[in-house]
Each structure stands twice: as C-alpha cells, then as structure tokens.
Amino acid sequence: GAVVSQHPSRVICKSGTSVKIECRSLDFQATTMFWYRQFPKQSLMLMATSNEGSKATYEQGVEKDKFLINHASLTLSTLTVTSAHPEDSSFYICSAIPRWQVNVVRGYTFGSGTRLTVV
Amino acid sequence: GNSVTQMEGPVTLSEEAFLTINCTYTATGYPSLFWYVQYPGEGLQLLLKATKADDKGSNKGFEATYRKETTSFHLEKGSVQVSDSAVYFCALGSANQAGTALIFGKGTTLSVSS
Numbered sequence: 492g493a494v495v496s497q498h499p500s501r502v503i504c505k506s507g508t509s510v511k512i513e514c515r516s517l518d519f520q521a522t523t524m525f526w527y528r529q530f531p532k533q534s535l536m537l538m539a540t541s542n543e544g545s546k547a548t549y550e551q552g553v554e555k556d557k558f559l560i561n562h563a564s565l566t567l568s569t570l571t572v573t574s575a576h577p578e579d580s581s582f583y584i585c586s587a588i589p590r591w592q593v594n595v596v597r598g599y600t601f602g603s604g605t606r607l608t609v610v
Numbered sequence: 611g612n613s614v615t616q617m618e619g620p621v622t623l624s625e626e627a628f629l630t631i632n633c634t635y636t637a638t639g640y641p642s643l644f645w646y647v648q649y650p651g652e653g654l655q656l657l658l659k660a661t662k663a664d665d666k667g668s669n670k671g672f673e674a675t676y677r678k679e680t681t682s683f684h685l686e687k688g689s690v691q692v693s694d695s696a697v698y699f700c701a702l703g704s705a706n707q708a709g710t711a712l713i714f715g716k717g718t719t720l721s722v723s724s
Contacts, residue, residue, distance in 0.1 A: 497653070525711045525712075532717075532719070533716065533717070534699065534714050534715060534716040534717050535654075535699070535714045537711045540710075540711060584653050584654065586654075586711075586712075598642075598644050598656045598659050598703070598712075599703075599712060600656075601646075601653045601654040601655070602653050603652055603653040604651075604652065604653040606651070
C-alpha cells in the first residue's frame with residue numbers, strides 16, 4: 492500500500508510555456524503532500540507543503556506565482572510551472588502523507604519524479 | 611533548526627567490499643531517522659528507518675543504528691553488489707510535528723564495480 496504516482500515522468504517544453512505535474516496517491520487519501528526540487532547531483536530542496544483544501548505553504552525563496560500548487564482533493568496535488576525557462580529545468584518529486592498517519596515514524600512515500608527540460 | 615550532514619561522495623567500491631556512509635544530525639526533541647535510496651532516473655525509496663535511540667533499522671543487507679549520544683545514523687553493508695549503485699540520502703523527521711516535511715542530507719553517490 493501507500494503508492495504515489497507522479498505524471499508525467501519526463502516532459503520537454505518550450506521556454507515561456509506552462510507545464511503541469513500531477514501527484515496522485517493511488518491507494519490512500521493524503522491530507523498533506525510535499526513538493527521537492529532536485530538539481531543534478533544535489534539534495535532535495537523542499538519547495539512547498541500542500542494541504543488539501545487550503546493554500547500551499549511555500550518555502551523561502553520559492554516563487555508562488557511561478558510554481559502554482561493545487562491540492563483540490565485528498566488524492567491529487569498538482570504543480571504547475573508557469574512561463575517556464577531553462578533555469579526551471581530540474582527533477583521534481585512529490586511526497587505524500589496518508590490521512591491516517593499522524594507522525595513521521597513510518598516515513599513518507601515518494602513519487603517517481605518528473606524530469607522537466609525547458610528548451 | 612534541524613539539519614542532516616552526510617559524507618560527501620562519490621564512494622567507489624569493488625563488489626563485495628564493506629560500505630559505510632556517515633550521517634550525523636542536529637535536532638530538537640526525538641526525531642525519526644531514515645535512509646532513502648534513489649536509483650538513476652527514479653524517485654526515492656525508503657531503505658530503512660529508526661524511530662528511537664539504539665534502534666537498528668535494516669533492509670536488503672543494509673543496517674543503521676540510531677545513536678543519540680553521537681547524533682549519528684551511519685549506513686553500513688557488509689558486502690555490496692553492483693546493483694547497490696545509487697544515491698543514498700539520510701533524512702530526519704520530527705516525530706513531534708505531524709505533517710512536516712523530511713529534511714534530507716545532500717546525498718552520497720555509491721558506485722560499485724564488478
């Protein structure tokens with residue numbers, strides 16, 4: 492159980508266009524999802540925390556208007572990279588907490604990631 | 611604030627060699643500790659975890675012991691295989707704060723050759 496699906500796995504887009512990345516919890520309801528960004532050979536940088544039915548909480552330095560996060564249901568959160576530029580090229584990973592999980596001791600489940608390339 | 615420090619890689623080993631990847635942490639309270647593994651082009655998979663002092667997490671031949679006195683959670687494996695080549699992340703979670711994100715170390719790349 493506790494499977495997180497992320498789609499698409501890879502996307503190439505033109506500079507100036509917008510790209511939507513989906514994160515779905517397949518067999519559980521997730522009240523909280525996290526979005527991370529990973530640069531080549533670097534660690535995961537937390538971008539934002541997404542709570543179902545409320546506005547996402549962004550980390551310092553992350554542009555809210557550029558990285559739009561929507562968590563409209565208990566099984567789906569989306570990250571939209573608006574007006575993408577080559578510097579937005581990166582690996583984006585989501586993570587989800589099951590509704591029944593009240594603390595971190597079980598760890599969180601991660602999606603398989605999305606490789607975004609902006610040309 | 612909470613943080614995780616991991617030894618920098620890359621670590622290059624021959625098959626069947628002994629592996630140690632060091633991880634130390636700084637945290638208030640009693641965090642849970644994790645090791646995640648990332649294979650090329652994939653997301654993160656939980657490798658093992660420990661939730662309190664002296665706990666030993668183990669999986670697929672990997673082990674790590676939660677050492678509160680040295681604030682460490684070093685990853686070890688007695689005999690690595692080529693298939694273990696991946697990036698390994700040490701992570702910390704605050705058990706007192708439900709819904710908070712995990713904090714990751716910078717990751718250590720392991721390359722095992724036959």
